[in-house]
Amino acid sequence: MLKPPPSLWHDRRAYIMAALGFASGLPLLLTITTLRQWLVEQGTPVAVIGLTANIGLAYTFKFLWSPMLDHVPAPFGLARFGRRRGWMLAAQPLLVLAIIAMALSQSPTQAITAAAFIAIFSATQDIAIDAWRIETFSRDQQGIATAIYVWGYRMAMLAASGGVLWMAGLIGWRAALLTIAALAALCIAATLIAAEPELPEQPPRRDGTLLARARAAILDPLLEFTSRPGGILILSFVVLFNLGESMAGVMLTPLYRFLGFSRDIVAGGSLFSLVGTLSGIAAGGWVVRQIGLNRALIATGFAQTAAMAMYVWLAGQPGNTTLLYATISLEAFVQGLATASFLAYLSSLCAAQFTATQYALLTSLAVVASHVIGGFSGYLVDAVGFQNFYTLALLCALPAMSLMLLIVKRFPGER
Numbered sequence: 081m082l083k084p085p086p087s088l089w090h091d092r093r094a095y096i097m098a099a100l101g102f103a104s105g106l107p108l109l110l111t112i113t114t115l116r117q118w119l120v121e122q123g124t125p126v127a128v129i130g131l132t133a134n135i136g137l138a139y140t141f142k143f144l145w146s147p148m149l150d151h152v153p154a155p156f157g158l159a160r161f162g163r164r165r166g167w168m169l170a171a172q173p174l175l176v177l178a179i180i181a182m183a184l185s186q187s188p189t190q191a192i193t194a195a196a197f198i199a200i201f202s203a204t205q206d207i208a209i210d211a212w213r214i215e216t217f218s219r220d221q222q223g224i225a226t227a228i229y230v231w232g233y234r235m236a237m238l239a240a241s242g243g244v245l246w247m248a249g250l251i252g253w254r255a256a257l258l259t260i261a262a263l264a265a266l267c268i269a270a271t272l273i274a275a276e277p278e279l280p281e282q283p284p285r286r287d288g289t290l291l292a293r294a295r296a297a298i299l300d301p302l303l304e305f306t307s308r309p310g311g312i313l314i315l316s317f318v319v320l321f322n323l324g325e326s327m328a329g330v331m332l333t334p335l336y337r338f339l340g341f342s343r344d345i346v347a348g349g350s351l352f353s354l355v356g357t358l359s360g361i362a363a364g365g366w367v368v369r370q371i372g373l374n375r376a377l378i379a380t381g382f383a384q385t386a387a388m389a390m391y392v393w394l395a396g397q398p399g400n401t402t403l404l405y406a407t408i409s410l411e412a413f414v415q416g417l418a419t420a421s422f423l424a425y426l427s428s429l430c431a432a433q434f435t436a437t438q439y440a441l442l443t444s445l446a447v448v449a450s451h452v453i454g455g456f457s458g459y460l461v462d463a464v465g466f467q468n469f470y471t472l473a474l475l476c477a478l479p480a481m482s483l484m485l486l487i488v489k490r491f492p493g494e495r
Contacts, residue, residue, distance in 0.1 A: 096274045097225055100209045101232025103267035107202035109241040111135045111195040116333040124188050126334050130458020133330045138199035140448045146207045146440035162276030167208040175201035176264045183257030207440050215277035242350020245343055301434035310491040317483040318445050324477025328391055330457040335466055339398045352405050353412040360416020374488045377425050380417040385477040387414040391470040
């Protein structure tokens, strides 16, 4: 799944996809791991750090403006570059400026505000890139294109997390973040050299009124999905799938600090995370091919849930670097397994006439519970402690898997 066939090695679209994946992955951890590490070092209360999970609501609600990228020409005179590239070029320079603002922040309030703008512009860029991928590659190439995208995405996440932490120790936080802003600016070149995909067939509009166009753009994709057998159950599963894992992730930086791990030790774990994730994605693609999508989703989902027990163990072992890296490696591997299956499942759910909007909707729903409930993680830690918190996070992963078992049993032929 992850290694393109020979024909794609000489296809410039594959390398552009990798670069756009890098552009998409670069901002995400700036608003999560990197921001929280900076806040921890500033002595910010853990409850406030937990609230930074709400920054991710921009990714949660991106489906609200995703139809605009389908139906409205890009602003600032960029429509001449096409619908997809035009919107990328509208979002990317603003994203660079927001990263620069974060680098120049003088207080936690300024940094959190800049991170919120990073999330908004990043989510807009993601909508355009996802649509470009779906429209550029044929249906039988989507798995390969998604894999290439994920590899670029993960490389960027390493640069924006462990890379920034490492650079911050050498040249300071400001220079490290300005380096990331420069990388984001370089990614604009990939958009400029990319080819604009041919316009896909659009759903028919009911009439010329604004209300009817809004219904066709926003409501029709949702109504088409919920009218399917098991549609509501499937949406509920999508909402809950990553809840436990995301709750656990929100509090990782405070946990590492609580356990006495230095910035350099935490940064060293990024390599283990990258190797584990990429290996997990490769293995996940193989598992999907071998046992089918539904079985793979169940198997990898339960594996991801079981691996969260490592956090419970780690929370009672201060200073145990070996256990830290073992936990990071295993968790990253099983998360990669589950991610490969989950993204394939989300792609399979999209109707041809609503692919871009439904994909944005599904990926938004996939993080809504974690961003809303995850915002209270800091308060839970204050109330029950880290070990009990991670036990609760593990238990929060079980309802989604119960729903998936029900979906497979009641609608075995749907996917």
